[in-house]
Amino acid sequence: MLNTANLSLDQAPPISIPFRFFLTAPLFGLAAAGMLLINGPDLFLTRWSPMTLGLTHMLTLGMLAMVMCGALLQMLPVLAGSPVPKVVAVGSICHLMITLGTVMLVFAFLSGSAIGDAVALGMLGGGIILFFVAVMIALWRVKSVSATVxxxxxxxxxxxxxxxxxxxxxxxxxxxMGFGDIASLVDVHLGWGIFGWIGLLLIGISYQVVPMFQVTPEYPSRLRRLLAPALFIGMLIWTALVLGEIFGALNEIVPRIWMFFLLSGFVIYAVVTVRLQLQRKRRIPDITMMFWRTGMLFVPVCALVWVAGNLSPGIGYNPHYNLLLGVSLLLGVGVSVINGMLYKIVPFLSWFHLQNRQMGLMCMTVKVPNMKEFISDKAARLQFRLFLLALLSALLATLRPDWFAHLAGLFFFASNALLLKNLLVAMLRYRETNRALLAYAESVRVPDGDVD
Amino acid sequence: MTTITETMANDHRHCDALFAEAEELIAQGDWAQGREKFEAFRNTTENHFSMEEGVLFPGFEQRTGQAAGPTQMMRMEHSQMRQLMADMEGAVAHEDDERYLGLSETMMMVMQQHNMKEEQMLYPMTDQVFAADAEATLQEMKML
Incomplete structure (x- = not known):
């Protein structure tokens, strides 16, 4: 009946598990920026070029999925009251396979290597399926199923x-098999990735963290209950409609009109989120919120770009259109939000693990830094500004690649370098303090518990 | 009928409001009012803790026979927050806004996580366990 384990604080995985995911993300960011710096305008010719596909997957798998997977392994005990089974093994293997798989996939896109492709698919398949199974087991065991779950x-x-x-x-x-209409199926693939995986996760996490970080009112309960399931069912129907179109049973306008309704759902979510943030009780400037604001602003921007592309064939068939949509979605919404989240998750986890150890040791001589001593507001704010410059120049590069593509690469490189530096500084502070605590434990000969 | 969950969650919101006001005043450099709000926040929070530690948790433990369960964890988090509030008090005494804001950021995360666990798990469990006694227990807590 009563699951007391649900409330345990000790079920958090060792800090090295989420941190390896978080530190990998800016490395992929740097690699993507490097590609932009080297190849510049060539990346902005069409979304279908192998190089652009490689870059896209560095962002989606290397940055977005990387942080989202690491954060989920970490947060499920708190958000859902259910830890991921064998989290150390699962986390280590998933991280390794998704990282190497992404590297191989990019290599395969760039080189056209069939072996590289096979290895990439095997690793990504293995890593993500393992992640799926482990997280699903945890989600299955949840006792009180909230809208977030x-x-x-x-x-x-x-x-x-x-x-x-x-x-x-x-x-x-x-x-x-002689199947011709690959392009529509690619849209289904990215539709599920962006709207399903990124979109629904963002919605579910928002229900918890928006009220929590800024002390805002709760999301309206009907929205919380209905939005995610409605969007998921909407995606299933959309998929069926696209398949109908592929097999010639439906006019291509049908799935497009349906997609309009799906997008409205996401726009409603973004508008409600901004409205809640406007009612926040905690009014001091907050970097995470500035990143989130940017992300929420780009949700309606993306919807408008999409509507424009679908109403006017002149826009819709222009290769710049897809690239503009892609940059707005992946950088404007995706990277904004995960980058902002890192500035809450990383300092908090660092503090949390150290503080638990300090209390366990009853050690009063070693001081645990507070959250802003792990990552200062100043450092985070500078990185936010660089990110905004990168975003802006990448948006402009979709329209004038020859002018702005290299610039976008430069700013994105600087932004990711600073993000990496900020995360590393937090890690080093963590290790320093942890070492001091361990030395203290040694000096008083208290048997030490879980070392991570 | 008021539930324990509802009443205690409302008290959390009250603490949140005081916390946010204190933080904002201190961020603006208004130490006179900021100190006052911080004291109000600390007192209200302490009162909330004593309602739980003095009445709610012992009653829960008695009825379920679990002394080492979730209530133990909540007590531990209370002591984490007490330590943070003591450090915040120090920052207020020294009028050190940078330190206060670093600590208050940390406090906010601990507090919100803690509240989430209580509101989503522990309080509903206590409502279930106390059942008919819930109202009387609420009265008892209000006396504190």
Whole structure:
């Protein structure tokens, strides 16, 4: 009946598990920026060029999925009251396989290597399926199923669908079967990735963290209950409609009109979020909120770009249109939000682990730094500004690649370098203090518990 | 009928409001009013803790026979927050706003996580366990 383990604080995984995911993300950011610096305007010709596909997956898998997976492994005990089974093994293996798989996938896109492609698909498939199974077991065991848990479940199912479609597309099976309409299927793949996995996870996490970080009112209860399931069902119907279109049973306008309704759901979410933030009780300037604001602003921007592209064929068939939409979605919404989240999660986890150890040791001589001593507001604010410059120049680069592509690369490089530095400083402070605490433990010969 | 969950969650919101006001005043450099609000926040929070530690948790432990369960964890988090509030008090005494804001950021995260666990798990459990006694228990807590 009463699951007391639900409330335990000790079920958090060792800090090295989430941190390895978080530190990997800016490395992919740096690699993506390096590609922009070297290849510049060539990346902005069309979304279909192998180089651009490689860059896209560095952002989606290397940055977004990387942080989202690491954060989920960490946060499920708190958000859902249910820890991920074998979290150390699962986290280590998933991280390794997703990282290497992404590197191989980018290599395969750039080189056209069939072996590289096969290895990439195997590793990404293995890593993400392992993640899916472990997280689903945890989500299955949840006793009190909140709207957040429902949204996370649907997001993780969407990740699996995205993966399976990706494997199908990457394997080349469709080509050998003589299936012609790859482009529409790619849209289904990225639809599930962006709207299902990223979108639903964002919605589910927002229900908890927006009221928590800024002390705002709760999301309206009907929205909380209905939005994520409605969007998920909407995605299933959209997929069926696109398949209908592919097989010639439906006019292509039908899935597009349906997509309009789906987008409205996300716009409602963004508008409600901004409205809640406007009512926040905690009014001091907050970097995470500035990142989130940017992300929420880009949700309606993306919807407007999409509407423009679909109403006017002149815009819709222009290769710049897809790239503008892609930059707005991935950098404007995705990277904004995860970058902002890191500035809450990393300092808090560092403090939390050290503080627990300090209390366990009853040690009064070693001082645990507070959150802002792990990452200062000043350092975070500078990185936010660089990120905004990168975002702005990347948006302009979709319209004038020759002018802005290299600049976007430069700013994105600086932004990720500073993000990496900020995270490393936090890690070093953590290790320093941890070492002092361990030395204290040694000096008083208190048997030490879990060392991480 | 008022539930324990509802009443205690409302008290959390009250603490949140005082916390946010104190933080904002101190961020603006208004130490006179900021100190006052911080004291109000600390007192209200302490009162909330004593309602739990003095009445709610012992009653829960008695009825469920679990002394080492969730209530133990909540007590531990209370002591974490007490330590943070003591440090915040020090920052207020020295009018050190940078230190206060670093500590208050930390406090906010601990407090909100803690509240989330109580509101989503522990309080509903206590409502279930106390059942008919819930109202009387609420009265008892208000006396504190």
């Amino acid at each position: 429902v949204a996370i479940r649907l997001a993780v199912v969407s990740l699996l669908i995205t993966l399976l479609l990706g494997l199908l597309l990457g394997s080349g099976i469709l080509g050998t």
